[in-house]
Structure formats: structure tokens, C-alpha cells
Amino acid sequence: MSRLGFDPFDYGFQEDPYPVYARCRAEDPLHHNEEHDFWVLTRHADVQQALRTEGVYSNAMGVSLEPSAWGPHAHKVMSFLGMDPPRQQRLRSLVSKGFTPRRVMGLEPRIQQLTDHYLDRCLERAQDGQGFDWITDFAGRLPMDVISEMMGVPQADRDEVRRLADLVVHREDGVHDVPQAGMEASLELVGYYADMLAQRKRQPTEDLTSALLAVRQEDGQSDGDRLSDDEIIAFLFLMVVAGNETTTKLLGHALFHLARHPDQLDRVFADPDSELVGAWIEETLRFDTSSQLLARHLLQDVALHDKVAPEGAKLVLAIGSANRDERVFRRPDDYDLDRPQEELARLVSFGGGRHFCLGANLARLEAQVALRSLVRRVRRVEVAHDDCVRVHSVSVRGFASVPVRMEVR
Template sequence: MSTLTKTEARVSGPLVFDPYDYAFQADPYPVYRRCRDEDPLHHNPDLDLWVLTRHADVQHAVRTEGVYSNAMGVSIDRSAWGPDAHRVMSFLGMDPPRQTRLRSLVSKGFTPRRVTELVPQVERLTALHLGRCVERARDGEGLDWIHDFAGRLPMDVISEMMGVPEADRAELRRLADLVVHREPGTYDVPQAGMEASLHLVAYYAEMVAQRRRRPTDDLTGALLAAEIDGDRLEDEEIIAFLFLMVVAGNETTTKLLGHALFHLTRHPDQEAAVFTDVAAGEQLVSPWIEETLRYDTSSQMVARHLLADVSLHGRTAPAGAKLLLVLGSANRDDRVFADPDRFDVFRDKAEVAQLLSFGGGRHFCLGANLARMEAQIALRELVRAVRRVEVDHAASVRVHSVNVRGFASVPVRLEVR
């Protein structure tokens, strides 16, 4: 009897949902499809982990109060899962009323107006980093889209918003990468990730202490000044939010920009539609971003702690269980999206509007507008600057992470206009 390859096993062998498996991380979508079709409330007994994969179920869960709790955090890693998750995940590791209070106070500093006012800075930083890429392309050089652009822009934007000096940004990005990376067979936050987390917390603690001594008009200063009926944020609450921003906000936007180029260039007709004519391409930037968010979202799955039994599809996940809401699977559900495994920048807008990449309900991503704005400016300027992008898909290297999906390296060549 022949032995099944890993790919064949994921398609036709026993159904196993193991988010730590590198083969799964390389392409989780066949497993997602099998879960949706065969076992939509799946249980992995080895990890004692329950999994929801259908769009309707995930959408219901993110909007349901009192059952799917965030109080143990959003990561299934053993050392990250627990009542202290809020120390690094801020309000993502809380339920109401604590979550309501903290998010309301944070929103006093992280306002839509502050995001809008960032537009000139994002445009300036995009021109800086993309300009360097274009100059190298004119000289016939190849580039790494992640290292030379997509990994730099979001970190610079968030850092400028927070007030992080330029000299510290590369090191903070290195630490943020270590927090999410997982080696094969690692079922917890590795030692390097724990040490990186401590360094990040210490850095932001010092930054907050400096702002206490000398107030500033950046986001950190605004968070220190935020007040509702006499209630203010504690230092550790501000530090946790800054940590969340640099790990979740920075990483996910980098991955969005990486996926945008990687997937578009696998479809020459769509690539031509975006890059051949500047005016037409600019009109397609928003649909391109939204389809990228749907097709291969940066935040693939988030954990929940069940406060009550959940009975669906003939199975019951018991109260107290650890459960994953698989956003990446919900976005590929053929019960909602036509031909969901096809990347299509021309997809119907009403359909794309159903994507769950930013979650929903009271935990809807606070940085969604910032991520979309950054991607909009970055890709618009790319369309204006180049007429063709060649990606070495085979040489692109994925990040290995449970929650975050994206690339550490995407080699490209740009044909400048």
C-alpha cells in the first residue's frame, strides 16, 4: 500500500487541523475546505482544540456576546493563553466591561482624525522607500519587496505615529518578527519570542515614562492624556496597546502588501489590467486590496475561550474549551463567495463586502482604516511608478506563524515607467 504524501493526506486522508504544521502553513486552504464540508465544528484531540471554519458560524461568533470569550487571549500558544493575555494583547485579551472601558479610552487617542492626518506622512514615507526601490530598478537591480518596502513602510508609519525614533525602528521590527515566528515542532512561544516580547515591553515602558516627564503630541502622548469622566489609562495599559500595535498592526499590513503583489502577479491578465494604464490601475487599487484581504488574509485565525457549550452541526464544544475562529477559511467559503479559490480583482463588490479579515462586533480591528489607507497609498504609488512587476514566486519565503500568514521575502524585479 502506497504512503500518502502530505499534500494527498490533507486532501483525502484523515482530517487533521494542526496550525503548527509547516505543511499546513504553506497552504492551509485544502484543510479549511475539508473542515467546512466534512466537519465544520472540528476537534483536534491532540491539541484539545475546537475549530469553526464556515463563514456563517464565524460571523455569528464574532458578534455574539457572552459565549466566545477573549479573556484568555487570541493565541493558542500555551504561554500566551491565560488570564494575563491582556498584558501584551491589550483589549484583544478582554471581555466587557473591561474591554469596553479600555477600547473607549484608547479610541480617544487613536482617532479617525489622527489616522486621516497621517496621510501626508504615509505619502512621504512611501515616496522615500518606493523611490529607493525605483532607483535600484532603473539600475537593473532586483529587490526584495518585503525587506526593501513592505516591511519598512508600516513600521515607519506606526513608529512615527507613536513617536519612536527612526534609529530604533529596524530593531523593533526584528523583535516583532521574533514574537510571531515558530520553528518546526514548536507548540508554544519560543524562548527567542519571549525575550523579544520582554525587550519590546521594556522599550515602550521607557517611552511612556519619558512622555510622563515631557508630554508630546504623538499617539503615546495622546494615550497618556486620554480621559473619560476622570478615568485614565494606566501605564501598563498604554504599553500593552503599543505592543499590540507593533506586533499586530505592523505585521499584518506588511503581510497584506506582500500578498497583494504575490497573488496579483500569478494572474498576468489581472496584473496587466492594474499596471498597463495608470488611470485604470488607480481605479483597481481598492478592489485589489479588498480581494487580497479576502483571498489570503494576514490574520488567519483567532482563539476564543468558550463560556458555554456550543452545539453546531451535530457536535458540541464544551464550556471551558479553546476554540479557533478561522477567518481565512470563512473568506473562502463557497456558501458566500463564488469560485472562492480564484483570486479576482473584478469580484462583485457585494460579495467582497462579506469578508471577515478584520473580525467583527466589539472586537472589529481598530486599525482597519489605517491598514487600508497605507495599502491604498503604497499600491497607488507603485502603479504610478512602474508598468510591470515580476515576482519570483518559487523563491518567495513564508513566515512560519500560527495566527499570521504572509511572507518574509518576496524577490521582485520592477519595470519602471
């Protein structure tokens, strides 16, 4: 039997990890990568159980595979994603008072305005017969603007913040750690948010940053129930990387994969008020999710499939593999907009348990507004699949470039 080759640092694996996932699920569902010394769970049932099991699969060392991002200080940039209860519960509870469902839903009119603004510019070029880049000109801009407006990042700073966020997740071929440029970008972002926080203390506004400060002031009877500056900065850092990058990748994957299935593409774009947009988003989340791999630190031995991953080990939850598990999803490698709702309800793209993604509703809202608006205004889409360029990242999967041509209605 040939070697499995589960190496997320390898560019070849990053281009298409799904054949390796399938072999792991079939042959070695608790796989040990000896070179990098981590274990991997690839089956849906195992991943879901790990996400929901207390006291075994710890987040306290972070969720990244890279050695320099792994350790007890991970929470400084991962916020509550790098914590276990009770610290995680306390921080998530406080942050949730600022990042409320009402605040998220209140963004919809502004998301629509931003969507229209960027689509106007893209479709002007389309009407002139020009192509444009779905990522550079639209999908990379909309989520950054939404997150930035929510946090209070001025328009003039957003391109630079996005450039830094891109550097944070980019990985060099053959380098098995965070590159120097990624470390420097992380420091710059932390410094930027520290300055922004200082400004809000002097002059509060209506944004999320000020709301997080207000939570600190209103609930600050003791040190145990208020947000420190470092905690607010870490959450803002998490938002711009996790909230921005993953939604950009979702929008990129949505167009890339649908356009590879002309019959389904025609069905979606046949009706300006297509009812298939929701299914399009959910099947994209399942088929090629933005967040592929999440690391955990084992607080106990984990015995599964006649193997034991020992206490103290690093274990990886392969989210992308779980979403393609043939035990849960029929024809899992088919991109199918008619997939039953009961299957889609079992996707693990946003994690689960205590660490279920706080931004899941925002990501779905942005995708709904963006893709409904696209269908309303466009009759036909062509994607230059051979010219698309993938992002190189250990845990985030998506595109840096998706060249397209569109026919306006």
C-alpha cells in the same frame, strides 16, 4: 477517509492551509483537534455568528493558540483584544480617544512621503536592472515607520523594534508554543515601551503615546476611567505586532498573488491612475488574509453540526477559511479582481462585533497609498514566486521575502 490534519503548528499546514480548510467546511465544520485539544469553526456563517455573539465566545484568555500565550494575563500584551465587556468597552473607548479617525487620516501626507522615500530607493535599483525584495526593502519598512511615527519611536530604533516584532510572531517547526526567542522579544518590547512612556511623562510630544497619557490625565477623575501605564504599554505592544505585521503581510500578498495572474496584473498596471487598486486590496484581504486564526474561550457549550464543543474549551475561528467559503463567495479559490462588491463586503479579515479591528482604516489607507503609488510609477512587475519565503506563524500568514523586478514608467 484520511485524517484531516488541522495542525496550525505544522510548517506544511502553514505553507498552504486552504485544502484543509475546505475539507473541514465540507466534512467537519466543528472540528476537534484531539492532540492540542481545541475546536475549530471554518464556515463563514459560524465564524461571523461567533464574532458577533455576546457572552459565549470569550476573549479574556487571549486570542492565541499557544499555551503560554493563553490565560487570564493575556491582556498584558493583547490589550483590549484579551478582554471581554465591560473591561474591553472601557479600554477601547479610552484608547479610541487617542487613536482617532482624524489622527489616522491626518497621517496620509506622511504615509505618502514615506512611500515615495522607499519607492525611490527601490526603483533606482530597478532602473539599473537590479531586483530588490518587496518585503525587506519596502513592505516591511513602510508600516513600521507609520506605526512608529504615530507612537513616537525614533528612526534609529525602528529596525530593532521590527526585528523584535518579527520574533514575537515567528514559530519553530515542531514547537507547539511560543519559542524562547519570542518570549524574550516580548519582554524587550514591553521594556522598551515602558521606557518610552516614562520619557513622555517627563516631556510630552505630539505622538500617540503622549495622547494616550493625556486621555489618562484629562479623564482621570477616578480609577475607573483612566489608562494605567500597563494599559498604555499593552496597547503599544498590540499596535506594533498587529498593526505593523499584518499590513506588511497584506502588501506582500497583494503583489505575490496579482503577479500569478498576468492578465489581471496587466489590467492593474495598464493605467497609472488605475481604478482597480481598491478591488486589488479587498480581494487580497479576502483571498489570503494576514490574520488567519483567532482563539476564543467558551463560556457555554456550543452545539453545532451534531457536535458539542464544551464550556471551558478553546475554540478557534478560522478567518482564512471563512473568507473562502463557497456558500458566500463564488469560485472562492479564484483570485478575482472583478468579484462583486456585495461579496467583498462580507469578508471577515478584520474580525467583527466588539473586537472589529481598530486599525482597519489605517491598514487600508497604507495599502491604498502604497499600491496607488506603485502603479503610478511602475509599468511592469515580475515576482520570483519560487524564491519567495513564507513567515512561519500559527495565526499570521505572509512572506518574509518576495524578490521582484520592476520596469519603471
